[in-house]
Amino acid sequence: MGRIEIDETRCKGCGLCTTACHLKLISLSKELNVLGFTPAVTTNREKCTGCALCAELCPDVAISVFKDK
Amino acid sequence: MQQVFKRPVSLKDVQTHFCPGCNHGTIHRLVAEAMDEFGVRERTIGVASVGCSVFLYGYFDVDVVEAPHGRAAAVATGVKRARPDSFVFTYQGDGDLAAIGTAEIIHAANRGEDITVIFVNNTTYGMTGGQMAPTTLVGQKTSTSPYGREHAKDGSPIRMAELLAQLGGVAFSARVAVNTSRNLMDAKKQIKKAFRYQVEGKGFSFIEALSTCPTAWGVTPIQANERVGRELIEYFPLGIFKDTADWNPQSSPTAPVEQPGALPFPEFMHEI
Structure with missing residues (x-):
């Protein structure tokens, strides 16, 4: 089991994390954030494995990853 | 739950x-x-170039010297010689290192200065408007x-990693990409290797x-990340072009020179 936290105030909505997630759990929001971008949001959170590939590809280091040991 | 991915300490929030x-x-990142892994943050001096990488001092939690356009490798030479105990790296774009700074990078590499150079190649001048x-690839x-x-x-586009690999002072030369998760993991390993060579005093990486x-x-x-995989890697192959892992700087002053693999001649050569 894993969990990610996306810092919406840092996200620039580039969408690279959406391509990194093999389970397609990340999509771009339709709402704008404070920067005027559409930030990434997670869906079906319970399926996240905590592989951290989305965080690795994020150019703005906006994703933190937590995992059960 | 335990945090398995977080912002590195050396990168300012x-x-x-x-x-x-x-x-x-x-x-x-x-x-x-x-830098975090080798614990060199306190003694690191970065040398920033001109281009989008110019604000290095605002993002890394280390001391940074701002070099004139293209001269980062020359400034890093001075920093490293004045402060041999420091860890010195330059971070340069392709308009900086491969154009106006060609002389500085080639001679710093040939002298085997004990510095690490991170060369970011996006095939264009990004900050000034995409010149x-x-x-730049042929046809771009x-x-x-x-x-x-x-x-x-x-x-034709200059392949800097191959070009520098021919020089005697170079201990390590590699080309990496960060367009996919797999390439990014390789890039992480090679950047750490380049840093290790300087920590061990092996010379120019x-x-x-x-x-x-x-x-x-x-x-x-x-689409940009897909273009890296489709077009850039075809002309700029990924890999290690020189790795002097067994070289001992104390026993022989210059790193062994490797002969680069034969590259195919460009099309126009066949017409002559």
């Missing part, structure tokens, strides 16, 4: 000025992670080559990181 999807942010760079449209770069008029410029290329960040 600030918003960057980079455009959405720019690979600079990813490469910054990999460099910061390598043609020495690394830029604001100064609106019909595409022509080999007959503009020459060089990393060429293929990057994107979604704004100047006029594509989305996802």
Whole structure:
């Protein structure tokens, strides 16, 4: 089991994390954030494995990853 | 739950000025992670170049010297010789290192200065509006080559990692990319290796990181990453071009020179 936290105030909505997630759990929001971008949001959170590939590809280091040991 | 991914300590917790999807942010993070791993943050002096990497001092939690355009390798030489105990790296783009700074990088590499150079190649001048760079691919449209770069008029893109690998002072030269998860993991390993060579005093280490410029290329960040895999890696192959792991600087003063693999002649050579 894993969990990610996306810092919406840092996200620039580039969408690279959406391509990194093999389970397609990340999509771009339709709402704008404070920067005027559409930030990434997670869906079906319970399926996240905590592989951290989305965080690795994020150019703005906006994703933190937590995992059960 | 335990946190398995977080921001490296060497990378300041600030918003960057980079455009959405720019690979600079990813490469910054990999460099910061390598600094954290070797515990050299307190004695690191970075040398920033001119281009989008100019705000290095605002993003890395280390001391940074700002070099004149192209002269980062020369400034790093002075820093390292004045402070031999410090860990010195330069972070330069292709308009800086491969164009105006060609003389400085070649001679710093040939002298075998004990520094690490991170060369970010996105095949264009990103900050000034997407002009043609020495690394621009043949046929690529830029604001100064609106019909595409022509080999007959503009020459062919320079492969810096291969070029520097021929020089005796170079201990390590590799080309990496961060467009996919797999390439990014390889990039992380090679950047750490380049840092280790300086920590061990083995000489000049060089990393060429293929990057994107979604704004100047006029594509989305996802399309830009796909272009790296489709077009850039074809001309700029990924891999290690020189690795002197067994070389002992005390026993022989210059690193062994490797003969580069035979590259195919360009098409025009067959017509002569």
